Amino acid sequence: MEKTIMLVEDNPNDEELTLRALRKANIANSVIVARDGQEAVDFLFGTGKHAGREPTTMPAVVLLDLKLPKLDGIDVLHRIRADPRTRLVPVVVLTSSSEDEDMLRSYQSGANSYVRKPIDFSAFAGAVTQLGMYWILINQSPPSRG
Amino acid sequence: MKLPSTRSLRQKLLGMVLVTTLVALIVALAAMIGYDLSAYHRTLVSDMTTQAELLGRTIAPALAFDDTRMAKENLSLLRFRPPVSSAAVYNARGALFATYARADAARAFPKLPEADSARVDDGDLVLFKRIVSDGEILGTVYLRADYELFSRVYDYLGIAAVVLIAAMLVALLMSSWMQNIVTRPILAIAQVAREVVGQRDYSRRAVKMSADEVGTLVDSFNDMLTEIDRRTRELEASNAKLAQEAEERSRAEREILRLNAELEGRVRERTTQLETANRELESFSYSVSHDLRAPLRAIDGFGQALLEDFPEHLPDEAKRYLSRIRASTQHMGQLIEDLLKLARVSRGPLERRAVDLGQVAQQVVSELQQREPGRAVEVSVWDGMLAEADPHLLRVAFENLIGNAWKFTSKSAKPRIEIGALKDHGRTTYFVRDNGAGFEMAYADKLFGAFQRLHSATEYAGTGIGLATVQRIVHRHGGRIWAEGEVGKGAVFFFTLALVAEEAADEGAVGKKAHG
Structure with a gap:
């Protein structure tokens, strides 16, 4: 079964740049994009807009922005960690923020990793590439339930 | 004037006068009675001795002639001497020669005469007197007379009692009247003292009624009151000053408290304003951190994408411009970074x-x-x-x-x-x-x-x-x-x-x- 990446990102520029970087890195896995926190939660649990989706297969990794419309990144992280179905899904916080406070809150809420988006595109692309490589190719995902 | 202390003083004076009077009277009466009783005894004994002597002289011839009848007659003359209750004459041999007894008296006589003597026996005076003529003892006269010493004592005691009571009453009246002279000025002082203490009125003065020791006492008392009055005024003045100072101090303290409260209020207000400003600054920094970087990343990212994806379509000049665009975005990124640092050093404790x-x-x-x-x-x-x-x-x-x-x-x-x-x-x-x-x-x-x-x-x-x-x-x-x-x-x-x-x-x- 193919491993999917979930990108939670409201900024279309960042979305496109991220997707481009993944493509360039030859990570051809399907990427599910959620444009706000609610959509991300709906997808993961098969509710709302994604009602009907059986929440049996989970993404190999969730790339989560912190500043999101509706539910913000930390709320989404709380939801993911509170539900037994999604508790083990790896979550990487990918954000512009370099605030210590944001980093601390992310780790306290159960983030597996915290990555700052650099302004320099080369550095940004490098970071995304490395993330994709690590979580899709190197990391072993937790066993799927159901 | 009905307070215990004043009554006590009067009573003491009264008691003193009465006790003194009583003792003086008793001593005087005792002396008088003693003297009277001893005089009575002496008079009676001498009287009866004389009586016996007379009787002996009268009866001597009868004894000489052994004339009992005559002796009896002589003895019976004793009825004119009522105190004599009984009498007897013994002859030279000591035998009872003639007797006399008052109607109410017992007819018992000593069997034998005694030597000359006078003694008190059983409430009577018993007297023996020898009848001597030319150095020869002719016989002995025996007289028993009522000895009224004790009844006199009783009479005297009665009289003494009456005299004492009368004297005490007079003394009581006299001293009650006279002690006023002594006690009135003292009581007046006491009254003034009580009023002074009771009403705290140190302007009162005792009236001087005499120039004796009480007068001196009044003067001293008045001087003392003057002094107390002066000191009390000073004390009151100083107290009033103290109270005023305390009042001023407490007013100052209240003022300080009010100012403090005002200050605290202002500090709270300023703190709230500062906190608000701080929060705004923080949310500003946060927004800068997030929102200002994203467009820069897009400019830089798409510039790079242009360079990477369409290198053959871009003239070198365009590539150089794109490089300038990217350098500028990176410089701006650094500026944002440094500004955030500057903001960060101002925040937090x-x-x-x-x-x-x-x-x-x-x-x-x-x-x-x-x-x-x-x-x-x-x-x-x-x-x-x-x-x-x-x-x-x-x-x-x-x-x-x-x-x-x-x-x-x-x-x-x-x-x-x-x-x-x-x-x-x-x-x-x-x-x-x-x-x-x-x-x-x-x-x-x-x-x-x-x-x-x-x-x-x-x-x-x-x-x-x-x-x-x-x-x-x-x-x-x-x-x-x-x-x-x-x-x-x-x-x-x-x-x-x-x-x-x-x-x-x-x-x-x-x-x-x-x-x-």
Whole structure:
């Protein structure tokens, strides 16, 4: 079964740049994009807009922005960690923020990793590439339930 | 005048008078009665002795002639002497010759006569008297008379009782009347004293009624009252003054409390305003951190994408422009980064701890050396630079100051950096000295403004925020920062970390000494 990446990102520029970087890195896995926190939660649990989706297969990794419309990144992280179905899904916080406070809150809420988006595109692309490589190719995902 | 104390004084006087009177009367009466009784006894004995003598003379012839009848007749004359209850005549041989007894008296006679004597026997006076004629004892006369001493005693006691009672009554009346003379002035004083004490009216005065000891007492008492009155007035005046002072003090205290409350209110208000401002600043920083970076990343990212994806469509000029666009976005990213740092050093609590600033400086220096291993800079850091400061903020300050020194010595022939501390009057001034590009003293005050640069970006890279950050850190520690420099010779940055209470003055002298 193919491993999917979930990108939670409201900024279309960042979305496109991220997707481009993944493509360039030859990570051809399907990427599910959620444009706000609610959509991300709906997808993961098969509710709302994604009602009907059986929440049996989970993404190999969730790339989560912190500043999101509706539910913000930390709320989404709380939801993911509170539900037994999604508790083990790896979550990487990918954000512009370099605030210590944001980093601390992310780790306290159960983030597996915290990555700052650099302004320099080369550095940004490098970071995304490395993330994709690590979580899709190197990391072993937790066993799927159901 | 019905209070116990006054009655007591009167009673005492009365009692004294009565007891004295009583004792005097008793002594006088006893003496009188004693004298009277002894006189009575003597008179009776002498009277009866004379009677017996007369009787003996009268009866002597009858005895001589043994004429009992005549003797009896003579004896019976005794009926004119009622006190004589019985009488008898004994002849020379001692035999009863003739007798006489009063009608109510017993007819018992001693069997034998006795020698001349007079004695009291069973309430009667018993008297024997020998009848002597020409030295010859003719017989003996015996007389028994009523001895009324005891009834006289009883009579006298009765009289004495009546006299005593009468005398006591008179004495009572007299002394009651007369003691007023003594007690009235004293009682008057007592009354005044009571009123003075009761009403606290020290203006009252006792009336002087006599010039004796009581008069002296009245004078002394009045003098004393005058003195007490004076002192009481003084005391009251002083009390009133004290009360007034206390009132003024409490009013002042209330005023202070009110001002304090007002001040606290203002402080609360200001604190709230500050907190609001701080929150706004934080959310501003947060927005800058997030929202300002995203478009930059897009500009940079899509610029890069253009270069990567369409290299054959772009002329070299366009590629060069795109590179300029990317360099600018990256510079702006750095500016945002530095501004956020500047904002960050202003936020959060200041945590003062014991810090070895020498150690902090060493760490910063070794980081710089790692970053640019090719640079050969002679760095000396003094030992024992201990301070009470926020370790994180001081590290940021040194990063900027030493970083600047590092940067501005990049064109020096023999770059040298010195980090040390100077102590003067218990105040420590820290300094970072270099022999780099230096600056013109005319611009010394412009060094610490944000975005103020004294060198062009092409000469030395930088955003112009570093020294503003350092200044804010120093100010947050209640210290001062200033710089001295000369173009081409180098610069010295001095700063103090005064405690809040300390005055940050007069440090210029230390600075000059350091510079020389």
